[in-house]
Amino acid sequence: MASIDDAVYEGPEDFSVTVTGIGAVQGSDTGTATIVDDGSGPGPDPDDDRPSVTISDAGTINEGETANFKVTLSNASESTVQVELGLNLGDTEVGDLGTLEYNTGSGWVAVPNDGVVTVPAG
Structure with a gap:
């Protein structure tokens, strides 16, 4: 078969x-x-x-603007999957950055403290 x-x-x-x-x-x-x-x-x-996860560079932004990183899964999954988002400060000061957020499709939400974001099936 x-x-x-x-x-x-x-x-x-x-x-x-x-x-x-x-x-x-x-x-x-x-x-x-x-x-x-x-x-x-x-x-x-x-x-x-199994999907692989990638993230795009946000490029250069002016102070006060938003850096948009696009996170992509290589293919769909029939069940929910999870990814972990982590902020690495590099040589940036904590006070120079706002809250790490992700878009659910219906709005922006703060990334939980553990960094784990659930991606719906599909």
Whole structure:
């Protein structure tokens, strides 16, 4: 039974096929299989659809302007995923920066103290 390769991370997916004897054939049995797309499958090049995260540079900004960094996932996931955002001050003084925020699609929200942001499935 062929499985269809897509670019969406779905996590382990189990399925089974059952055989049942008819007429003079007795018994029944079930065989199971698990589809994985997390790089743990068999063979030299297992499928790995887990999304990778990247962040763009914000470039040079004038003091008082907003630095916008774009965080991107390489592909979709059928379940929520989490990323951690961390502010590295470099040679910037704490008082020169506001609150680290992210956009939910409906507005800007402060990044939690632990830096963990949940990205919805899709």
